[in-house]
Amino acid sequence: MRNFEFHNPTKLVFGKDTIRQIGEEIRRRGHHYVLMIAGGGSIRRNGVYDAVVRSLNRAGIRWDECWGVQPNPVLSKVEEMAAVAKKAGVDAVLGVGGGSVLDSAKAVAAGYYVDDVWGLFEKKEPVARALPIYSVLTLSATGSEMNGYAVITKEDEKKKWPIGGPALFPQVSIVDPSVQSTLPWEQTVNGAVDTISHIQELYFPGRDAEVTLALDESLLRTVVRVTDRLREEPGDYAARASLAWASTMALNGAAGAGVGDGDWATHALEHGLSGVHPEIAHGTGLGILFPAWILYCQDANPETFARWARNVWGRDSVEDAVAAFRAKLAEWGAPTSLKQLGVAESEIGAIAENAYSSGMHGSLKQLSLDDFRRILESAWDPA
Amino acid sequence: MRNFEFHNPTKLVFGKDTIRQIGEEIRRRGHHYVLMIAGGGSIRRNGVYDAVVRSLNRAGIRWDECWGVQPNPVLSKVEEMAAVAKKAGVDAVLGVGGGSVLDSAKAVAAGYYVDDVWGLFEKKEPVARALPIYSVLTLSATGSEMNGYAVITKEDEKKKWPIGGPALFPQVSIVDPSVQSTLPWEQTVNGAVDTISHIQELYFPGRDAEVTLALDESLLRTVVRVTDRLREEPGDYAARASLAWASTMALNGAAGAGVGDGDWATHALEHGLSGVHPEIAHGTGLGILFPAWILYCQDANPETFARWARNVWGRDSVEDAVAAFRAKLAEWGAPTSLKQLGVAESEIGAIAENAYSSGMHGSLKQLSLDDFRRILESAWDPA
Numbered sequence: 001m002r003n004f005e006f007h008n009p010t011k012l013v014f015g016k017d018t019i020r021q022i023g024e025e026i027r028r029r030g031h032h033y034v035l036m037i038a039g040g041g042s043i044r045r046n047g048v049y050d051a052v053v054r055s056l057n058r059a060g061i062r063w064d065e066c067w068g069v070q071p072n073p074v075l076s077k078v079e080e081m082a083a084v085a086k087k088a089g090v091d092a093v094l095g096v097g098g099g100s101v102l103d104s105a106k107a108v109a110a111g112y113y114v115d116d117v118w119g120l121f122e123k124k125e126p127v128a129r130a131l132p133i134y135s136v137l138t139l140s141a142t143g144s145e146m147n148g149y150a151v152i153t154k155e156d157e158k159k160k161w162p163i164g165g166p167a168l169f170p171q172v173s174i175v176d177p178s179v180q181s182t183l184p185w186e187q188t189v190n191g192a193v194d195t196i197s198h199i200q201e202l203y204f205p206g207r208d209a210e211v212t213l214a215l216d217e218s219l220l221r222t223v224v225r226v227t228d229r230l231r232e233e234p235g236d237y238a239a240r241a242s243l244a245w246a247s248t249m250a251l252n253g254a255a256g257a258g259v260g261d262g263d264w265a266t267h268a269l270e271h272g273l274s275g276v277h278p279e280i281a282h283g284t285g286l287g288i289l290f291p292a293w294i295l296y297c298q299d300a301n302p303e304t305f306a307r308w309a310r311n312v313w314g315r316d317s318v319e320d321a322v323a324a325f326r327a328k329l330a331e332w333g334a335p336t337s338l339k340q341l342g343v344a345e346s347e348i349g350a351i352a353e354n355a356y357s358s359g360m361h362g363s364l365k366q367l368s369l370d371d372f373r374r375i376l377e378s379a380w381d382p383a
Numbered sequence: 384m385r386n387f388e389f390h391n392p393t394k395l396v397f398g399k400d401t402i403r404q405i406g407e408e409i410r411r412r413g414h415h416y417v418l419m420i421a422g423g424g425s426i427r428r429n430g431v432y433d434a435v436v437r438s439l440n441r442a443g444i445r446w447d448e449c450w451g452v453q454p455n456p457v458l459s460k461v462e463e464m465a466a467v468a469k470k471a472g473v474d475a476v477l478g479v480g481g482g483s484v485l486d487s488a489k490a491v492a493a494g495y496y497v498d499d500v501w502g503l504f505e506k507k508e509p510v511a512r513a514l515p516i517y518s519v520l521t522l523s524a525t526g527s528e529m530n531g532y533a534v535i536t537k538e539d540e541k542k543k544w545p546i547g548g549p550a551l552f553p554q555v556s557i558v559d560p561s562v563q564s565t566l567p568w569e570q571t572v573n574g575a576v577d578t579i580s581h582i583q584e585l586y587f588p589g590r591d592a593e594v595t596l597a598l599d600e601s602l603l604r605t606v607v608r609v610t611d612r613l614r615e616e617p618g619d620y621a622a623r624a625s626l627a628w629a630s631t632m633a634l635n636g637a638a639g640a641g642v643g644d645g646d647w648a649t650h651a652l653e654h655g656l657s658g659v660h661p662e663i664a665h666g667t668g669l670g671i672l673f674p675a676w677i678l679y680c681q682d683a684n685p686e687t688f689a690r691w692a693r694n695v696w697g698r699d700s701v702e703d704a705v706a707a708f709r710a711k712l713a714e715w716g717a718p719t720s721l722k723q724l725g726v727a728e729s730e731i732g733a734i735a736e737n738a739y740s741s742g743m744h745g746s747l748k749q750l751s752l753d754d755f756r757r758i759l760e761s762a763w764d765p766a
Contacts, residue, residue, distance in 0.1 A: 146389075
């Protein structure tokens with residue numbers, strides 16, 4: 001097992017009817033005036049916005065609102081909102097929405113203290129200072145609610161890059177899984193695939209770390225099982241809550257303890273892909289790319305890939321397990337090839353270069369630009 | 384799944400050669416003068432004390448030392464050390480040892496601010512204020528290194544009671560599993576059984592919480608597997624590290640997320656037992672009592688007991704799984720009956736009353752004094 005540090009100061013409040021606690025949690029920490037950051041308006045329809053507003057009012061918290069964060073959230077929007085935060089002089093940021101909203105809220109919180117927000121991404125240093133961050137999560141996928149990371153896209157350069165640091169852990173995050181019961185099936189699947197991908201990025205480089213490998217396998221099996229249940233019955237609260245909690249656990253530190261910092265080459269590939277094709281959802285891209293990465297990299301840690309095949313998919317070979325993984329995605333209605341997504345074969349070079357420019361080349365196996373291209377080729381139209 | 388909060392602010396530093404970091408971690412948080420609390424002297428023999436002292440010196444931290452904390456740590460010793468802390472005016476407490484040392488350090492840290500330490504235990508209110516707590520763990524078992532609980536025995540009344548509160552989370556805990564490779568086998572087993580018991584206290588009342596139930600099962604299987612490996616090869620670092628991390632995970636919040644606050648009647652029974660017989664190690668008592676509790680209470684949540692039998696022990700009935708559990712303990716050389724420990728049958732009434740007086744009567748099934756007595760009777764000489 002590798003040495004590790006586990007330090008996650010976020011307070012997570014999880015369960016039915018918990019959104020009403022947000023105002024009091026903010027007030028108790030001495031904050032009085034927040035910038036609320038939100039997406040396209042679904043929180044107006046599912047009652048989340050009203051619950052948040054009631055809670056803020058009851059606790060005597062002032063707030064301004066910034067709406068319009070999109071999936072694959074962009075730098076220009078972050079800059080716009082950081083300017084609002086500075087002008088208003090808020091003392092905290094509150095993201096109400098999915099991972100894109102939370103990541104934007106984190107970038108705004110860090111951007112509050114600098115002139116050049118993107119400079120924080122370019123420097124690739126831990127972010128040390130940010131406004132206090134609060135969140136109310138409405139779509140479980142990115143794990144942002146309980147970690148110190150955020151991913152933002154710089155549109156003009158098609159760079160989809162991460163920042164991280166101790167100041168980016170939310171103070172308090174509220175996860176009420178019941179508000180996710182009305183999500184479109186496709187978004188549920190994307191969240192499940194995102195969660196699976198996070199666990200796998202951490203898991204595959206691992207060895208000699210029985211607790212974490214076994215935890216990761218049990219999380220992967222659970223995500224598959226409860227997603228199947230949600231396909232039958234989207235309102236199954238226990239399944240919805242399990243998927244939400246698995247999604248948080250995937251990136252709150254537990255799933256990576258003692259196995260290193262993860263591989264993340266598949267994420268680089270996906271960021272390269274959705275940088276070029278911003279209409280492609282993160283989870284959709286990951287579901288297509290991960291099987292291809294597994295087949296390409298399995299020789300680098302055969303024992304762990306073999307136990308993944310056996311313990312997650314009940315298969316004797318990695319090839320059979322990848323087939324089962326792809327069959328499950330297809331069963332869920334997720335695309336399983338880049339071709340299916342409308343990506344042209346001629347774009348692969350540009351996507352590979354875009355992915356490679358992120359600097360995230362993998363830890364299990366350091367991939368070259370040519371390796372990136374080959375993986376994308378094998379994902380374009382797998383047999 | 385039940386609603387829950389997950390909030391664990393402790394920074395855990397885990398791995399080989401990590402003890403040298405303790406001084407810097409204390410300094411970085413602005414503390415300069417600590418009371419070091421230790422046990423009987425094993426840390427002088429295994430190099431831990433020297434490593435701590437070097438690290439404190441290098442970081443410019445002053446310290447005083449209190450030695451002599453015993454297993455089943457007692458109030459009188461805590462009071463004595465709290466007086467030393469007050470007189471010296473230290474600004475933090477550093478426990479270097481196993482769970483008894485850490486629990487004593489926590490009680491001293493809380494006792495620093497009150498005249499009557501035991502009053503904190505009697506009040507049964509969360510402890511809000513304590514000196515900052517640091518720890519270097521040398522025996523994985525109690526989980527104290529990453530939670531806000533401590534258990535102390537008031538000798539004259541034979542009360543072994545817990546306190547808990549946000550102030551009792553260590554700021555930083557260091558776990559170097561390699562220092563545990565020279566532990567006597569019996570202590571390794573007691574730590575493993577303590578860990579199994581903590582997970583089971585949380586697990587058995589659970590239902591509809593797939594992530595946590597599956598995590599708990601994987602932790603239980605892992606503890607059994609790596610303890611078997613340590614029996615073959617006590618110096619197997621990966622196994623030792625897995626046991627240590629499982630022990631921390633058992634009580635850091637993850638193993639209990641969404642399943643309620645645990646049952647803890649078996650712990651009440653064990654506290655009753657070792658209150659009367661302080662020579663009995665906590666893990667030894669739990670190993671004898673838990674099988675008896677399971678057989679007595681299984682009807683209260685049959686689905687979860689059945690999946691425990693199947694997923695942890697590969698058995699089709701709870702009775703068979705309990706037999707496998709007992710056989711494993713016997714294989715490890717642990718006693719499996721109270722009779723074997725030299726407890727007289729005539730003492731059962733007093734032990735039951737002592738256990739009952741703790742107020743911890745179980746949550747899965749609220750047990751009466753008579754229930755406590757019956758469980759103890761069935762553990763006295765199980766077939």
